[in-house]
Amino acid sequence: MPRVDVVQTAPAPARAAVRTVELAESTERTPASLRPWLTELGRIPLVRELSEPFAHIPHTATTIVLRAEAGGRREALVLGPRTRATYSVAKAPASCVRLRLAPGAANPMLGVAASELTDRVVRLADLPGPAGELADALGELPHEEILAFLEDELPQRLSENPTQRAHRGLLTEAAAALAEPSGRSIPAVAADLAVSERQLRNLFSAGIGLSPKHFARIGRVRQILAYAGDTPWSRIAADNGYYDQSHLTADFRTLMGVPPAKFFRGHLPAPTPCQAPA
Template sequence: MATPRRDTRGIVDAADLFARVDFRLREPAEPLRARVEHYWLIDWNLTEPYVSQVVPHPAVHVVFQRFAREDPFVEVAGVQLGLFTQRLEERGRVCGIKFRPGSFRPFAPAQPVTDWTGRRVRSPGIFPPGHLPAALPAVLTPDDEEARVAALDAFLLALDPRPDPQAELATALVERIRTDRTIRRVTAFARAEGVSVRLLQRLFAAYVGVGPKWVILRYRIHEALERAETERAVGWADLAADLGYADQAHLVRDFTSTVGVPPGAYAQAVR
């Protein structure tokens, strides 16, 4: 299993976010690393509201949250199909668990992951009785970061899900898409894996929450977003070809529909 990513790919204008909040990624306990990519911890104390935006990954999150003038709560956030937007103001804290794509199903085996797609469900009834109420203060109260990470580890380790070879297969297939830029078509990918397109789609629906085509396109946008933020002069036509688009216009269309602005305008704004 690859080491969890340490970049912040998908965050829109990450530098602006980091200038306003305290954002950290932490690794889970070793027994959890095959299923959990990382924990993400955010603390803020703002003098004026700020809206964060993320181009979502094909991953499910369990998120412990504390906002000003609200009771603390936990929610399951399925794969979000559009731009994920969160308003932050005053003081607050979020401690999130990012599951590896395909790896959430063992923790909630009764339903396919597509049931969570596009949804944010507070206080989900999928965990043992009393498990969430006990975990909430343990995760959100300590100012000590190590204590919060330990509480997240304890929360997941107590669930002790059964092994699921299909979940492991789904996770491996999504990781292959993420790391192999030659994977551009679902039909070719299915053929290379020795399965039918229909079987691949059913596996992704049950364990990832979105189809393989969506995953391929989303990782393309993540790459384009990162290039727009880190390179002074992006050759969009060359990047489009590198990412497997038929032409630059298709990249611009997908980027604009996902992020809300054309890639050139976005690159100029973040610089």
């Protein structure tokens, strides 16, 4: 268990009304037949208010985004894992469905390693995997029909050899272990799974698009964002595997662009336009 130095007991500041994609999104688990490849479906209703920026916080999953603008334009995109937060203003009112890929599912679903998608936005139709072949149909379907369509189409198009299946299983176990708030070390996780640290790094790079260390850092920062404003910073640091409050602040600032106190007060970096597909 990491040593925790209690620096101060001041509570975190009250949360400001920072708009994040996660706050606008409702989520549901995917059906069991799709769960080896897709863990979650998120729905964001039509967003009409364009004056306030959205905070897109770091995320470890590769995500298929089916976006529908109020004017009728539709597109099917893939967002790779996001290593740092971005702050953007939407160009047009739009709604979307977000399909999050399971660890190790990028290659069988999209035909490329997850590392090729990190911090990128690409058109789904430009990717060579089975999901890319379905891009046009997915882009036109009513949102409520997407899961049923994928249940019919995806399983018969996907194929894995035993090695790929084993790697996906290892990744799922490792990701769950590193997501624990107690801060399990990477050597300990590798030892538990009977693989070397180098093998674990290679698995994460190909199957998730991040190093195990960065995967764990994103998980901790996302946990911090879930805290209410009346919890002392020292307690938040201890609960999430940080050595002390200074370690928490440095990690948060690196991934979010501002220290946690400023973020929770709504003092955010200047927004930029949404990233265009590569």
